[in-house]
Amino acid sequence: MATGRTHRPATRSRGIPEATVARLPLYLRALTALSERSVPTVSSEELAAAAGVNSAKLRKDFSYLGSYGTRGVGYDVEYLVYQISRELGLTQDWPVVIVGIGNLGAALANYGGFASRGFRVAALIDADPAMAGKPVAGIPVQHTDELEKIITDNGVSIGVIATPAGAAQQVCDRLVAAGVTSILNFAPTVLTVPDGVDVRKVDLSIELQILAFHEQRKAGEEAAAHEGAVPAPAGRDDSTDQGPDGDVPAVMPA
Amino acid sequence: MATGRTHRPATRSRGIPEATVARLPLYLRALTALSERSVPTVSSEELAAAAGVNSAKLRKDFSYLGSYGTRGVGYDVEYLVYQISRELGLTQDWPVVIVGIGNLGAALANYGGFASRGFRVAALIDADPAMAGKPVAGIPVQHTDELEKIITDNGVSIGVIATPAGAAQQVCDRLVAAGVTSILNFAPTVLTVPDGVDVRKVDLSIELQILAFHEQRKAGEEAAAHEGAVPAPAGRDDSTDQGPDGDVPAVMPA
DNA sequence: TTGTGTGAACGTTTTCACAGCG
DNA sequence: CGCTGTGAAAACGTTCACACAA
Structure with missing residues (x-):
């Protein structure tokens, strides 16, 4: 990844x-x-x-x-x-901002592994005015309007995006414009950034889908080993033609 | 990963x-x-x-x-x-259990990307008796004692561990013993599992450390200007103040 | 003409296996 | 000895570039 x-x-x-x-x-x-x-x-x-x-x-x-x-x-x-x-680079202090303080953002803010290694949560930022001032993990949430000032004042170069997918690119653009050069993205979107900016993504649903792939393969192998039952979509088969399936995606339950 | x-x-x-x-x-x-x-x-x-x-x-x-x-x-x-x-394998339905319903577990339970693709949260499990019965994301939390029964009854083969690090291996062992063969681990621990069980891990602090490594390198490159050609760093200039840290702490080998 | 599909070149990562230092 | 450090080989992954189908 x-x-x-x-x-x-x-x-x-x-x-x-x-x-x-x-x-x-x-x-x-x-x-x-x-x-x-x-x-x-x-x-x-x-x-x-x-x-x-x-x-x-x-x-x-x-x-x-x-x-x-x-x-x-x-x-x-x-x-x-x-x-x-x-x-x-953990012998120095890295101030970090977390943008998007929902369940995930709160979980990140509370995550102990942060502080224990060079990382310091410099600010929590959320777009919801109702959140402003509310403390999460002992740190008061600030409004998005303050984003640029916060980055500049604290010399933040690492930003964490935990917003909904729809807001991620916009937040990313503002972070980058304000001087952030490393981004950890939890939103399920592909972020576009200028050269020189690093993005890493953590995507829950991708991880699950990879597990599902292997899980499915296990099931297929088992079936093949036991009875002569058709091992579903095991390894690569042909069915190259669009004939049989045509369309009809539809997720079918087990 | x-x-x-x-x-x-x-x-x-x-x-x-x-x-x-x-x-x-x-x-x-x-x-x-x-x-x-x-x-x-x-x-x-x-x-x-x-x-x-x-x-x-x-x-x-x-x-x-x-x-x-x-x-x-x-x-x-x-x-x-x-x-x-x-x-x-997303054309079939994958029941999933989430163990450890703290901030992170709750975030995962609420994550929309789950349901939208073949995955169904079959149960939420937590060790805290006070959580039992409390609904999170519309699903009542069940106590860890029920773990084996839940796995069996629902035919769960994918488990998500969002517990503290200390509990992760134990939870993992129980999941595996009950029949789970794919695990997504959010706890900062290396899990040991038998052959045939897949583990994927998502580790926030590792991602941040990788970013820090590259961030540090960027800072170093700026200082050490090689040839005058192609200064690379685009638009924004470095306001990466906050003091370079070139010290050399104690701890040396014998 | 257009854009897929793919052999072949290239680059990266892992593994092997053992020389050589303490 | 035991265990590190490392060339060399193997495996894996990416990119190139172009034949060829539509």
């Missing part, structure tokens, strides 16, 4: 592969847990298990950061925590 | 690449929008733009499904909607 941005590095993409970057937070979380238990060192095998990846991948990932391990021993937990944090 | 356990290259993976599957919901959404506007056909170029991908990729993706387009014309919108829906 990459981002909406086209990977077009006009300049050298010198550095850590994107796939590795996406795993660093995972390692960091596992390492933090070890750190809290005062574990001094871990092997790639142990850490990989805790992070849910395989150890060769983990070692390769770490090799992009430098040689932070000790052969025959493993990695120093505290040191690695620091190195990864630094690489991810 | 792949699965939790090691991927299963077991046998004939005869079928659609994972990367393609992950994009089908995107295409489906764009197509549904076109369908609602009664647009009869689209070209790969148009549809790709609407979905935020490039057209070659889209055509390749569709080629895995079959030859559903017409050369010189494009794709029949209704027909494609149906074919993709079928491929994703």
Whole structure:
């Protein structure tokens, strides 16, 4: 689930592969847990298990950061925590605004994982005047009219969009115009942004649909294995012709 | 955001690449929008733009499904909607349970994208006895004690975990034991599941950390001007004050 | 002519397997 | 020894470019 941005590095993409970057937070979380238990060192095998990846991948990932391990021993937990944090830019404070304070926005505002790692909720913004002033997670909600001022005054460069789909692009445009260069989008829309702005999206319904795909395949396999029953739309079949189906979409219940 | 356990290259993976599957919901959404506007056909170029991908990729993706387009014309919108829906398993009804009805669980329960595509919230489950019976999104919350019965009675195979991290693995184990084979995990934990069970995770804090990494790089690039050519950063100038953080905290290896 | 469908080139990510350091 | 770090191979994914159907 990459981002909406086209990977077009006009300049050298010198550095850590994107796939590795996406795993660093995972390692960091596992390492933090070890750190809290005062574990001094871990092997790639142990850490990989805790992070849910395989150890060769983990070692390769770490090799992009430098040689932070000790052969025959493993990695120093505290040191690695620091190195990864630094690489991810978590040794600095990132003020974040959340736009759209519905159930989801409130859930995000209350999410503990925010504050615990470099991120600080600088403001909550909603279009509903009735929300203005109401505190959510201890932070008073401000009206959308204030958006530009809030961004500027707080030096916000990361924005979270939790509005309905219809409002997302407009909010996005305003965030970008005000200076935000990274956006986390929860609205089920494709956002269009200028070059240099990063967008990542989190889309609940997409995740469910991917699960449904695999679930369906499992069911088909099972049927095929058991009885000779027609394994529904299993693997790729032909039916290339538009003849049989023609149209008639309609979602049919089980 | 792949699965939790090691991927299963077991046998004939005869079928659609994972990367393609992950994009089908995107295409489906764009197509549904076109369908609602009664647009009869689209070209790969148009549809790709609407979905935020490039057209070659889209055509390749569709080629895995079959030859559903017409050369010189494009794709029949209704027909494609149906074919993709079928491929994703959305022509059948998927009962889903959501466990953990806090802010996030409530947001998910209220999320419209659920019902609109094959998914039906069969039950809401929470460990807090005080929640029991309280309706959320029109559905009464049930206590965790009922979990197994709910799964069985409703034939649920997809579960959503929106509990605190500490409870997630336990809930997961119970879901799996009761028959759930696909899990969407919102808790910031690595879930361990038996083979044959699919896990997808949605992790807010990981997404933010990835954004922070790129944001940091942007800031660094600005400072270190390589060659004078192509300064890249478009319109807006950097008002990214808030003080650069070049310190070097304690914690060093022994 | 138009725009799909696809082999082939290219780029990225994962995995393997082992040299070599502590 | 045990475990890291890393070339090289394999797998996977994207993009190119064009033959060819409508």
